[in-house]
Amino acid sequence: MSSELDYKNGDALSLSKRAWKECKLGDELELLYGKGLKESERKEGNYPVYGSNGVVGYHNEFLVKAPGIIVGRKGSVGEIKYSNRDFFPIDTTYYISLKNDNDIKFFYYFLLTLQLNEMNSHSAVPGLNRNDVYAIDVFLPPLPEQKAIAGVLSSLDDKIDILHRQNKTLEAMAETLFRQWFDEKEFDDTISQLITLQNGFAFKSKDFGISGENRIIKIKNISNSVIDIVNADCVDDQIVNNIQNIFKIESGDILIAMTGAEIGKLGIIPKNEKSLWLNQRVGMLKEKYRGSKYLAYLQLKSEFGQDYIENTATGSAQPNISSTSIENCGFPKLEEDQIIIYSSQLVPLYERVIFNLGQIMLLEKLRNVLLPKLMSGEVRVNV
Numbered sequence: 001m002s003s004e005l006d007y008k009n010g011d012a013l014s015l016s017k018r019a020w021k022e023c024k025l026g027d028e029l030e031l032l033y034g035k036g037l038k039e040s041e042r043k044e045g046n047y048p049v050y051g052s053n054g055v056v057g058y059h060n061e062f063l064v065k066a067p068g069i070i071v072g073r074k075g076s077v078g079e080i081k082y083s084n085r086d087f088f089p090i091d092t093t094y095y096i097s098l099k100n101d102n103d104i105k106f107f108y109y110f111l112l113t114l115q116l117n118e119m120n121s122h123s124a125v126p127g128l129n130r131n132d133v134y135a136i137d138v139f140l141p142p143l144p145e146q147k148a149i150a151g152v153l154s155s156l157d158d159k160i161d162i163l164h165r166q167n168k169t170l171e172a173m174a175e176t177l178f179r180q181w182f183d184e185k186e187f188d189d190t191i192s193q194l195i196t197l198q199n200g201f202a203f204k205s206k207d208f209g210i211s212g213e214n215r216i217i218k219i220k221n222i223s224n225s226v227i228d229i230v231n232a233d234c235v236d237d238q239i240v241n242n243i244q245n246i247f248k249i250e251s252g253d254i255l256i257a258m259t260g261a262e263i264g265k266l267g268i269i270p271k272n273e274k275s276l277w278l279n280q281r282v283g284m285l286k287e288k289y290r291g292s293k294y295l296a297y298l299q300l301k302s303e304f305g306q307d308y309i310e311n312t313a314t315g316s317a318q319p320n321i322s323s324t325s326i327e328n329c330g331f332p333k334l335e336e337d338q339i340i341i342y343s344s345q346l347v348p349l350y351e352r353v354i355f356n357l358g359q360i361m362l363l364e365k366l367r368n369v370l371l372p373k374l375m376s377g378e379v380r381v382n383v
Contacts, residue, residue, distance in 0.1 A: 005152070005370075005379050020141050020377060025114075026134025029107065030097040031071060034089030035063055048085060052076040052092040062086035069096040069108050071116065077126040078116030082108040094130060106146035109153050110138075113375045139377065148381040149374045156367040163356045163363075170356075171225070174349045178298045181342060187330030191299055194292040194331070194339065195285045197256075197323035200278035201247040208233040214240045217249060218279045219257040222267040225301070226357060227255060229269065229276060230365070240277055249276035252354040254285040254297050259320045264309035266301050268350070271358030283323055289336075291343030294350050299331055 037049060037059065045060025052072030066086045071094040072079035082105070089095045096111075098104060114136060120126045141149065203216055212234030221228045249255070251271045257263055259281040269276065278284055287293035299305045308329050313319035334342070373379040 005381060019145075020139045022137070022139055024134060025136040025138050026131075028099055028102055028138075028140065030099065031094035031130040031133060032097055034070075034073070034091050034093040034095060036091040037088060046085075048083060048087045050081060050083065050087055050089045050093055053079055054081055056090070059088050061088065063088045064095050067104050069104065069111065070094070071096065071111070071128065073128050075126060076117075077120050077128045078118070080108065080111045080116070094128070101143045102140075103143060103146040103150055105150035105154060109150060109371060110140075110375055113372050141377070144383045145381060148383045152374065152381055153367060153371065156363055156370075160360050160363050160367075163360050167353050167356050170349045170353050174294065174346055175298060177345060178295070178302075182332055185332035187304075187332060189331055189333035190328045191296040191331045192327040193288070193334060195287055195296040195327070197326050198246060198278065198284040198286050199258075199323050200280040200282045200284075201243055202280045203235060203239070203277075207235045207239050209236070210234065212236060214275045214277060216277050216279050217255065217269075217282060219260060219262055219265075219282055222255060222257055222262065222265050222282070225267055227267040227269045229272060229274060230361065232276075235277075240275070243277065247278045249278055249284065251358070252350070254293055256283045256285070256300065256326065257281070258283050258323075258326070260318060263313055263319050263321060264300070264306050266297060268297075268354060268357065270361050271354050272361065281320075283326060287343075289339050289343055291347040291350075292339055294346040295331075295339070295343060296329075298346075300326070300329060305329055 034050070039057060042049060042057055043060040045058055047059050047062040048055045049057040049059050050070045052074060053076035064083075064087055067082065067084050068087060068089075070081040070083065070087070070089050072092070073094050074092040096104070096107065098107060116128060116133060119128055119132050140146070208216065210233070214235050214237065215229060215232040216235060217227060217229065217232055221232055249269055251269055253269045255267055255269070255278070257265045285293040285296055287296075300309070309321055309326070310319075312325045312328075313321045370379060374381065
């Protein structure tokens with residue numbers, strides 16, 4: 001089986017899809033109800049328990065044999081998850097049972113394109129009516145092509161997963177080094193010996209758009225130690241042309257949320273060539289020595305650092321922390337040569353993390369572009 005891709009256009013596309021089957025989605029799959037399993041009823045085990053938005057815990061028994069697809073029924077309506085481990089879907093979900101000769105991994109990707117999250121059938125409590133799903137008209141390729149399509153998309157997801165796991169290992173190595181160096185030290189100085197904190201620019205909301213070359217990084221773009229630079233608001237060139245370069249963000253920069261419910265969360269900018277700019281209430285760690293920002297980053301994301309931010313923030317309804325307060329986070333007093341030695345050991349680890357984040361971003365973009373094209377037949381996989 002080959003994974004070579006073939007683009008079709010016009011009449012060629014119409015002819016190429018004659019081998020595809022036109023049917024109702026309900027002819028090819030069944031949505032089965034998950035089973036109630038309260039958190040208090042779960043017993044320690046290795047089987048993931050799925051709610052409507054993903055894994056919500058683990059149990060010592062499974063309900064469904066892997067591989068399987070979980071669909072959000074209530075709450076996170078239409079959310080699609082795939083499990084390659086035996087699992088237990090609870091009663092806020094459906095799980096998929098395929099009919100006929102179909103490939104489960106293909107249907108996972110296929111369902112992602114159907115926007116089931118827009119099929120909310122209850123106004124008060126979001127809910128997905130399976131009869132509405134069954135009624136959807138679809139074109140489906142034969143089994144060999146289903147497997148080939150799933151193989152192309154799975155190979156991209158596998159590469160993305162490997163890079164995520166590499167980064168998790170690299171971060172764990174950095175954290176281990178950090179603890180070895182400083183766990184027994186007294187915090188008799190602050191991270192101001194390592195960094196200064198740059199505040200963001202007060203962009204005007206009327207200037208934001210959904211497309212453009214200049215992307216504005218806000219608090220909402222910081223998630224899971226990563227910065228989402230793809231789904232960011234944009235502004236025109238004439239806006240950024242009048243802004244100082246101190247607000248410009250580069251690959252590898254580290255940002256921190258300085259206000260709101262997400263205060264204190266940090267993220268790293270992936271390797272990229274985009275024009276990125278820092279929004280107000282987002283801080284940027286500006287290192288005083290090469291790599292010293294990583295020492296400050298590890299301290300701020302540690303349990304001590306997060307407690308410090310929470311306890312130092314002012315305002316009950318909308319907590320805020322100043323750049324000076326962040327710089328005053330406690331840290332062992334170091335000589336200049338010590339800062340350089342410690343920082344230099346972290347640099348290669350985080351350079352790899354930053355590179356991997358850039359590769360993940362590119363692979364996710366490729367997958368997201370290919371997904372609808374493969375499912376529509378615009379791009380075919382030679383079998």
